[in-house]
Amino acid sequence: MSENNPLRDVFDAIADPTRRRLIHLLSQAEEIPLHELTEQFSMGRTAVSKHLTILKEAGLVLDRKVGRETRFRLNAAPLREVQDWIAFYSKFWSTNMLRLNQLLEEEEE
């Protein structure tokens, strides 16, 4: 039974573009140290570190210290909650549904 007590809402964690980009970077390697992640952005190390902390709080990222560096790794599992939430609404944007709505609107008037 892994930790399942997110201090931070996943929806909140992925709301920021920088954090989404971090997630993407981490999806393309096993592990990436902070300084290497920082290179990819125009902001300072402290800011990137803060974003990673938020991702950690949401359970989206794991870290481990190796020598003097801290390496981060993606844990995509919590994104499942978002997918489940979205899935419910997918029926509202299917083309058939759009057509149906049009018909209903016409009737209404």
Place this chain on the structure above:
Amino acid sequence: MSENNPLRDVFDAIADPTRRRLIHLLSQAEEIPLHELTEQFSMGRTAVSKHLTILKEAGLVLDRKVGRETRFRLNAAPLREVQDWIAFYSKFWSTNMLRLNQLLEEEEE
């Protein structure tokens, strides 16, 4: 060619729990006026109205005036962007992928 110039990031719009609840409420009726939506929350009308404005800016909600009331309706289409984003990462949480990661970790050490 419908308006496709969202002033507001969809990820941002759905980050707030109140707004997600609004989306859910709107998914269960064709149209709902502001005062009726407000009933469902413990906050004031002004706050709910602000949330709806944000949803409008993200294109997730449409409104139309009928008599003295303003009725809101869901437009789920922009959620597609979120689904597409998520879909890319779904491969990282499949059970097979988890097993593979375990194996890779064992090898590494």
Place this chain on the structure above:
DNA sequence: ATTATAGGTCACCATTTGGTGTCATGTCAA
């Protein structure tokens, strides 16, 4: 005609957010 209802708009406020720079510490390299 008068009153009650619905809602837009605005000023205001506390808290959170997303950055910064600085300092102290641990680790690697020469």
Place this chain on the structure above:
DNA sequence: TTGACATGACACCAAATGGTGACCTATAAT
């Protein structure tokens, strides 16, 4: 052992966020 590198931990700051209450206008109901 000395210096460079990687990071954590702070203090700090401006702007955005999420709420409030007051006021005004338009519409509906009596």
